[in-house]
Amino acid sequence: MSFNRMKEKVEYGDTVLVHVGFDNMLPFIVQKGVTHQTKFGAVRHDKLIGKKYGTKFQCPRGWVYIMHPTPELWTLSLPHRTQILYTTDISMVIFQLDLKPGSVVVEAGTGSGSLSHAILRTIQPSGHLHTFEFHEERSMKAREEFEDHGLSQFVTVTHRDVCGDGFQLEGVADAVFLDLPRPWECVGSAKKAMKTEGGRICTFSPCIEQVQRSCEELSKHGFSEISTMECLLRNYNIQFAKLQNMNFGDDDAEDSKTSVKDAEDPSATSPVKGDGDSGKNGSDDCTPAKVAKQEPEVTTPKSSNPKSKTTAGSSEVSSYCFTSAVPALPMQGHTGFLTFASLLTH
Numbered sequence: 560m561s562f563n564r565m566k567e568k569v570e571y572g573d574t575v576l577v578h579v580g581f582d583n584m585l586p587f588i589v590q591k592g593v594t595h596q597t598k599f600g601a602v603r604h605d606k607l608i609g610k611k612y613g614t615k616f617q618c619p620r621g622w623v624y625i626m627h628p629t630p631e632l633w634t635l636s637l638p639h640r641t642q643i644l645y646t647t648d649i650s651m652v653i654f655q656l657d658l659k660p661g662s663v664v665v666e667a668g669t670g671s672g673s674l675s676h677a678i679l680r681t682i683q684p685s686g687h688l689h690t691f692e693f694h695e696e697r698s699m700k701a702r703e704e705f706e707d708h709g710l711s712q713f714v715t716v717t718h719r720d721v722c723g724d725g726f727q728l729e730g731v732a733d734a735v736f737l738d739l740p741r742p743w744e745c746v747g748s749a750k751k752a753m754k755t756e757g758g759r760i761c762t763f764s765p766c767i768e769q770v771q772r773s774c775e776e777l778s779k780h781g782f783s784e785i786s787t788m789e790c791l792l793r794n795y796n797i798q799f800a801k802l803q804n805m806n807f808g809d810d811d812a813e814d815s816k817t818s819v820k821d822a823e824d825p826s827a828t829s830p831v832k833g834d835g836d837s838g839k840n841g842s843d844d845c846t847p848a849k850v851a852k853q854e855p856e857v858t859t860p861k862s863s864n865p866k867s868k869t870t871a872g873s874s875e876v877s878s879y880c881f882t883s884a885v886p887a888l889p890m891q892g893h894t895g896f897l898t899f900a901s902l903l904t905h
């Protein structure tokens with residue numbers, strides 16, 4: 560009973576996620592007398608009882624974190640029986656299908672239940688998920704998992720080929736989600752399953768040719784607002800930067816003369832400052848949109864060549880400091896295209 564409400568402490572029967580490392584999470588159900596091995600040594604389930612979720616647990620050769628399950632962590636740690644949807648796409652699906660507490664959703668196929676868990680969190684406590692899977696063992700396993708996670712009252716798992724036999728539901732769904740190789744084959748049946756006042760549909764397909772066929776079929780069945788999107792996760796690094804303002808010299812002939820004079824006088828040259836300078840030396844002034852008169856950033860060693868000093872430094876150089884978001888080079892690759900459409904009434 561741990562997916563349907565947050566709790567403070569571990570009890571027998573809970574599904575816990577043991578965070579062993581950055582990309583190493585171990586999910587299990589806490590049972591009397593059972594032990595799980597990690598690279599830091601044994602985790603004895605009995606010792607977890609009463610521990611607060613989110614706290615460290617000492618193993619013989621290191622420590623792990625005992626995490627409360629959430630759909631996001633489950634997606635990262637669940638046993639894969641199929642390819643799964645990840646949180647980047649899942650969040651867009653939940654948002655675009657307009658899911659909320661009370662929504663009734665039809666899903667095919669269930670697969671490993673990654674998306675199902677996120678849907679179930681969103682539609683509780685009064686909504687329902689009808690999920691369909693034509694692989695018998697997968698549908699049984701999903702049913703078992705929902706039971707173990709305390710979610711079975713919110714979900715009906717049906718073993719069926721929805722392309723051949725349809726959903727066999729009429730006028731119940733607010734939203735339909737299709738993650739199948741040939742989603743266009745069950746668009747008609749999906750439409751029947753939707754409420755007469757209409758709703759939203761989404762198909763997930765890795766290839767654009769599949770997207771084209773789905774769009775054609777959606778349009779044929781009277782769906783509107785058809786749009787396809789691809790969600791890619793891009794990380795940004797936050798960087799603090801400082802630029803010297805350009806001085807072209809003409810308007811400030813007098814100033815620049817002073818600058819040259821200052822630059823020729825070694826005693827007038829300021830000390831070298833790094834990017835990480837803080838406090839007294841002026842980087843507290845590094846707020847966006849503030850142009851501060853600051854000491855110059857001299858990055859070349861003191862030289863006897865006055866010209867290089869002139870360009871490298873003057874005692875009166877203004878600079879502009881700002882925070883920027885720089886995209887990291889590696890970017891997660893393509894997973895699939897999400898095609899959304901609305902059914903207004905039918």
Ligand SMILES: C[S@@+](CC[C@H](N)C(=O)[O-])C[C@H]1O[C@@H](n2cnc3c(N)ncnc32)[C@H](O)[C@@H]1O
Nearest residue numbers: 643644668670671672673674692693720721722
């Ligand atoms: C990629 S998986 C779905 C993964 C799921 N969205 C998740 O996040 O875990 C596709 C599933 O659809 C099932 N499937 C394929 N064709 C089907 C059909 N005609 N009727 C029902 N299920 C089908 C497959 O057995 C497979 O388990």
